[in-house]
Amino acid sequence: MxxxxxxxxxxxxxxxxxxxxxxxxxxxxxxxxxxxxxxxxxxxxxxxxxxxxxxxxxxxxxxxxxxxxxxxxxxxxxxxxxxxxxxxxxxxxxxxxxxxxxxxxxxxxxxxxxxxxxxxxxxxxxxxxxxxxxxxxxxxxxxxxxxxxxxxxxxxxxxxxxxxxxxxxxxxxxxxxxxxxxxxxxxxxxxxxxxxxxxxxxxxxxxxxxxxxxxxxxxxxxxxxxxxxxxxxxxxxxxAIREAHSDGARSRLQPPGQRIALAQDRAFSFMYPHVLRQWRHAGAEIVPFSPLADDPPDATADAVWLPGGYPELHAGALASAHSFREGLQKLARRSIPIHGECGGHMVLGRGLEDADGNRHEMTGLLGLETSFAKRRLHLGYRRARLRIACALGAKGTEVLGHEFHYASTVSTSDDPLVDCWDAAGAEVPEQGARQGSTTGTFFHVIDRIAI
Known part of the structure; x- marks a missing residue:
């Protein structure tokens, strides 16, 4: 030790x-x-x-x-x-x-x-x-x-x-x-x-x-x-910290790829530093890009991650970010894993309605439609079991995270990604979403449990 x-x-x-x-x-x-x-x-x-x-x-x-x-x-x-x-x-x-x-x-x-x-x-x-x-x-x-x-x-x-x-x-x-x-x-x-x-x-x-x-x-x-x-x-x-081969080390979140394109700007700023630290320690390279600046994700990335943030405050700019959208779609057609958390999840959907009731077209990689016109608080810890292998881990992996947002789901046509429970063990409606290699969850992942 x-x-x-x-x-x-x-x-x-x-x-x-x-x-x-x-x-x-x-x-x-x-x-x-x-x-x-x-x-x-x-x-x-x-x-x-x-x-x-x-x-x-x-x-x-x-x-x-x-x-x-x-x-x-x-x-x-x-x-x-x-x-x-x-x-x-x-x-x-x-x-x-x-x-x-x-x-x-x-x-x-x-x-x-x-x-x-x-x-x-x-x-x-x-x-x-x-x-x-x-x-x-x-x-x-x-x-x-x-x-x-x-x-x-x-x-x-x-x-x-x-x-x-x-x-x-x-x-x-x-x-x-x-x-x-x-x-x-x-x-x-x-x-x-x-x-x-x-x-x-x-x-x-x-x-x-x-x-x-x-x-x-x-x-x-x-x-x-x-x-x-x-x-x-x-x-x-x-x-005391155990050696790298311990069970504790195996329980940590693994990077979704070797070269990860990470959205980072005022609309996508909610990323846990410890997750990035773990990815880098595992040998992954983080390549930031800005959807608000209409940057596409790096074409050589083998994974894309869209964190949460305040996309509803920048929905118009995101709807006009054609290079960003086309870059994501090209990677999706190559079956590159693309994952969004909370705000990132919403941006991967078809549309987002802002607080004034105006609908803005999003990237369309998922079938999700969300709205801020009628605020509803979703708050609490989440324990989720993955139904399939994805950017979050292997099938059956349990991940732990937290959900905090005011968006409502208007409709969705996606396959469920997870089975999800709150801190007390009660089932919650959050099931995430999956279409091809694109996935999303309303919760932000914090850690995983080894399987």
């Missing part, structure tokens, strides 16, 4: 969503980076938006760590090997600290607490204390005592109204012997724009670096950065 534990790490979490985890994480990443350290960001759970902000703030790719969909082997590998050269790792939690799926997955329920217990990284709680005084300490104490395997290193108080407000909150933390790393006053400049799937993408925000620098200024002035750094701990040696 290789006992690689990586740099010390910690997790920024909160008792609930909306308490300020992302804001504090981004400010910490940029502030610590400005001090001269190399900061490795991570995100707990299936998220694309936050990691894109992390990467700009820290200057290093942010990796997802998901205890429901990932095995311990993959989590350990990412938490240690992906942070090579970093001086500290900082993971942003998801939802409330203990909130996860209804049933346990491969390494946990997907809750931030499961990741903290697995890695042994201490938790820094972000508490929104607006309208509270001593109750904030009671909430923090409850979090600290709820699970013996989760270590709360201290708290950051957020949305503090004034110095007087702080003086009413702080004494209760002294009584429970819990450290306050700092207090952030209510500050309008901390807000970032949002849209229906979360924050607006990092690359779409004008002067994003200046905004992150301003955020880092606020965080650095309010929080004891040295104390934060000293609270971090290396990942547990007990989850």
């Amino acid at each position: 290789n006992f690689s534990v990586g740099p010390p790490g910690l997790i920024i979490a909160a008792p609930r969503s909306g308490a300020g985890k992302t804001t504090v994480t981004l400010g910490l990443l940029r502030a610590l980076r400005r001090q001269g350290g190399a900061v490795q960001p991570f995100k707990c759970g299936p998220d694309y938006i936050d990691p894109a902000f992390h990467e700009i703030a820290a200057g290093r790719p942010s990796f997802n760590l998901d205890s429901w969909a990932m095995g311990e082997e993959l989590i350990a590998t990412l938490a240690t090997e992906a942070s090579a050269g970093a001086t500290i790792s900082i993971a942003e939690g998801v939802m409330g600290l203990f909130d996860g799926a209804a049933a346990r997955g491969r390494s946990g329920t997907g809750a931030t607490a499961d990741l903290a217990a697995l890695l042994g990284w201490p938790v820094v709680l972000v508490l929104d204390v607006a309208g509270q005084t001593e109750t904030a300490a009671a909430v923090a104490l409850g979090c600290a005592r709820y699970r013996d395997d989760v270590d709360i290193a201290g708290v950051i108080l957020n949305r503090v109204a004034s110095q007087r407000h702080f003086s009413l909150v702080a004494p209760a933390f002294d009584r429970i012997n819990m450290r306050i790393f700092g207090a952030i006053l209510r500050e309008d400049r901390l807000a970032l724009p949002e849209r229906h799937l979360g924050l607006v993408q990092a690359g779409e925000i004008p002067a994003i670096d200046q905004r992150l620098d301003a955020l880092a200024d606020i965080i650095a002035a309010a929080i004891d950065l040295d104390a934060i750094g000293q609270s971090a701990r290396p990942a547990k040696a007990a989850i």
Whole structure:
């Protein structure tokens, strides 16, 4: 075994969503980076938006760590090997600290607490204390005592109204012997724009670096950065990474080809970094192209992958991208594997109706018709068994992923690709689609289970 534990790490979490985890994480990443350290960001759970902000703030790719969909082997590998050269790792939690799926997955329920217990990284709680005084300490104490395997290193108080407000909150933390790393006053400049799937993408925000620098200024002035750094701990040696021939290594997602044409632009930006990392480690070459720029996929590719994103916001441009469409169709006629996830799946279909009810012609490689005119949320973990061999793996392979979109299926004429269940084991309507060598799913694949 290789006992690689990586740099010390910690997790920024909160008792609930909306308490300020992302804001504090981004400010910490940029502030610590400005001090001269190399900061490795991570995100707990299936998220694309936050990691894109992390990467700009820290200057290093942010990796997802998901205890429901990932095995311990993959989590350990990412938490240690992906942070090579970093001086500290900082993971942003998801939802409330203990909130996860209804049933346990491969390494946990997907809750931030499961990741903290697995890695042994201490938790820094972000508490929104607006309208509270001593109750904030009671909430923090409850979090600290709820699970013996989760270590709360201290708290950051957020949305503090004034110095007087702080003086009413702080004494209760002294009584429970819990450290306050700092207090952030209510500050309008901390807000970032949002849209229906979360924050607006990092690359779409004008002067994003200046905004992150301003955020880092606020965080650095309010929080004891040295104390934060000293609270971090290396990942547990007990989850040491196994040799490449282990069962854990065999369970990883294999590349769909040797030379993979990957759609990458504002319409196709939701690609998990750990998947690309695994493909490259397996010897695959990634060849990016932009459908929005009407680029065709590389004609010499032996696989094409269309990630998710926001195709509905660019449906008109995609409908006019004739070189892109013709390039895909040529590869499909040669039986080259072509796979789309969520937004990519929709673009492989016949048509997409935008939020205003306008239908846009898509590539037509699948028979799928989708619509955003009537929003309907599809959300949750997915376990899927492949009915046939395809870009996702051999027939019978089980893959784990996550679905999150508001599109409705108007019609489909495709063969089903998968049998699919949610985190609790209940069957879900998602069956994916297949026509020839072209396939698609509404879920984004995260990991696979060895067969």
